[in-house]
Amino acid sequence: MDVLREAFRKVKANKGAPGIDGERIEDIKDEEKYLVEIQEELKAEKYKAKAVKRVWIPKRNGKLRGLGIPTVKDRVIQMAVKIIMEPIFEAEFQECSYGYRPNKSAHQAVGEIKKYLNWGLINVADADISDFFGTIEHKNLIKIISRRVIDRKILRLIKNWLRSGIVEEGKETEINRTGTPQGGVISPLLANIYLNEIDRYWKESGNEERKNLNAHIVRYADDLVIMTNKGLGKPLKILGEKLGELGLKLNTEKTKIVSADTRDFDFLGFNFRMIWNRTRTNKFPLMIPSQRAVKEMIAKIREITKVSPVKVEEIVERTNMTLIGWRNYFRIGNSSKAFHKIQNYTVKKIRRYIRKKQGKCGYGWKEIPSKYIYGKLGLNYNLKVSWSPVK
Numbered sequence: 001m002d003v004l005r006e007a008f009r010k011v012k013a014n015k016g017a018p019g020i021d022g023e024r025i026e027d028i029k030d031e032e033k034y035l036v037e038i039q040e041e042l043k044a045e046k047y048k049a050k051a052v053k054r055v056w057i058p059k060r061n062g063k064l065r066g067l068g069i070p071t072v073k074d075r076v077i078q079m080a081v082k083i084i085m086e087p088i089f090e091a092e093f094q095e096c097s098y099g100y101r102p103n104k105s106a107h108q109a110v111g112e113i114k115k116y117l118n119w120g121l122i123n124v125a126d127a128d129i130s131d132f133f134g135t136i137e138h139k140n141l142i143k144i145i146s147r148r149v150i151d152r153k154i155l156r157l158i159k160n161w162l163r164s165g166i167v168e169e170g171k172e173t174e175i176n177r178t179g180t181p182q183g184g185v186i187s188p189l190l191a192n193i194y195l196n197e198i199d200r201y202w203k204e205s206g207n208e209e210r211k212n213l214n215a216h217i218v219r220y221a222d223d224l225v226i227m228t229n230k231g232l233g234k235p236l237k238i239l240g241e242k243l244g245e246l247g248l249k250l251n252t253e254k255t256k257i258v259s260a261d262t263r264d265f266d267f268l269g270f271n272f273r274m275i276w277n278r279t280r281t282n283k284f285p286l287m288i289p290s291q292r293a294v295k296e297m298i299a300k301i302r303e304i305t306k307v308s309p310v311k312v313e314e315i316v317e318r319t320n321m322t323l324i325g326w327r328n329y330f331r332i333g334n335s336s337k338a339f340h341k342i343q344n345y346t347v348k349k350i351r352r353y354i355r356k357k358q359g360k361c362g363y364g365w366k367e368i369p370s371k372y373i374y375g376k377l378g379l380n381y382n383l384k385v386s387w388s389p390v391k
Contacts, residue, residue: 004035007079011072011185019071020053020167028072038073045153049074051165052181068166068181078185081157086189088148093192094199099221100188106268107332109220110287113227113267116216117285121227122261122274125236128254129243132222133187134179136194137247138162141180144193161186178247191221198242218267225267232257260285269293270333287333294338297326298345305349307356313377315353319346320380327380343381347373 011025018024028034041047052068070078086102093101098109138159146155162180180187202217215228215235226235236257240250258265261283264273271290274283289297304318323346327339350373351363373379 001035001039003080003083004039004076005031007076007083008035011075011079016075017055017069018053019069019074020051021071023072025072035076038077042077042153045156047077047157047160049077049157049160049164051167052184054166054168065182067183069183070161070164070181070185074161074164075185077157078161081154082186082189085145085149085154085186089189089193089196092148092200093196094203096202096217097192097196097199097219099219099223100192106220106329109218110268110270110332112218113225113270113272114285114287116218116227117260117272117274120229121214121216122259123228123230123232124256124258124260124265124272125226125232126256126258126265126267127224127226127236127239128251129222129224130249130251131179132248133182133191135248136179136191138178140246141190141194144197145190158186158190188221194246195219195222197246198239201242220268223268266290266292269329289330289333289335289338293330294341297322297342301342301346301349305346305353307353312350312354312357316350316373316377316379319350320378323380347379350377350379 008025008031015025038047050071050073052070052074055067055069056064057067058064090102096112098104098106098112141162142155142159145158149155161184163177164181166181180190199217199219213228213230213235215226215230215232218225218227224239226232226239228235236250236255243250256265260272260274264271266272269290270293271288273286275286276283300322301319304322305315308315323342326342330338347370348363351365351368354368355362355364374381
């Protein structure tokens, strides 16, 4: 019961949309009674996962990504299983994996990229796995999990979630034969368990050929980068072969191969490239917000500051939340130029919003002083920060 209580607390903190039954976690008034019923259902082995509700969200490339939203009950039980399973698999997860893990972060992953570039590993393959979450083979995944988890009831629960149906626009469209729905509480852990096979092979296989290539992996979920100071042909071949064993495929069209000495590359929202220092005696890695990240931020500010019945103070409050989140993520890079651009754009849009509410044209540079925007309205201005090292 203590695990179920903790699972309920975490699911409640995450909030989230309702599943196919329409139930929200806020609708549950008697938590203890609700958890006792779940516990009895699990003990009697009568629990059966409901189908996930599919919703579509836009991807960066303009296409749509399908998310599967489980019901509250399914999320609570998934969280409970995750609480039990995660420490077991954390013991064998490799250092090169940074996504969706305790005490790991995207900042640590990009810090590793920067470290390898400083070491001279400037030949980079930004690898793309074709439809990773949609092509995980259930049989392989259960086989991998069963090496560490022998409890058949837990394995049965995982199989239940993997094969739950998908409901779209009120109709059940399909039963999952492969893959794990993005949006499930346990899906990131299952993804890490699956891809840990690559991480473990890369580190522990004793493959002398790979070691001689001085090739290193940095992975954040299914975002994967190989870095070396030698050729990338053989490391990519080794990666492709191992992916094939897992029923996965390297997307050769989207996999980007560059020399950071002459070309830039993006990873986790940052853009990396090697540039000369001021005396042109050596090169160092420049790490800035990617053009895509800046464009997405500008689009968010534009959306927030559209003319509406909302008071300007509320618009500024929403804008501040977005600005602070963006700043906190990109503060570790050489981000002053990008921050300055975002700052100027934001002030311009706030001015425009005020003028339109007043029924006037232009930006009111004289009528609306910066002291009013930053002081009276409280727009966050502390965006111009210099680079700080990743801990």
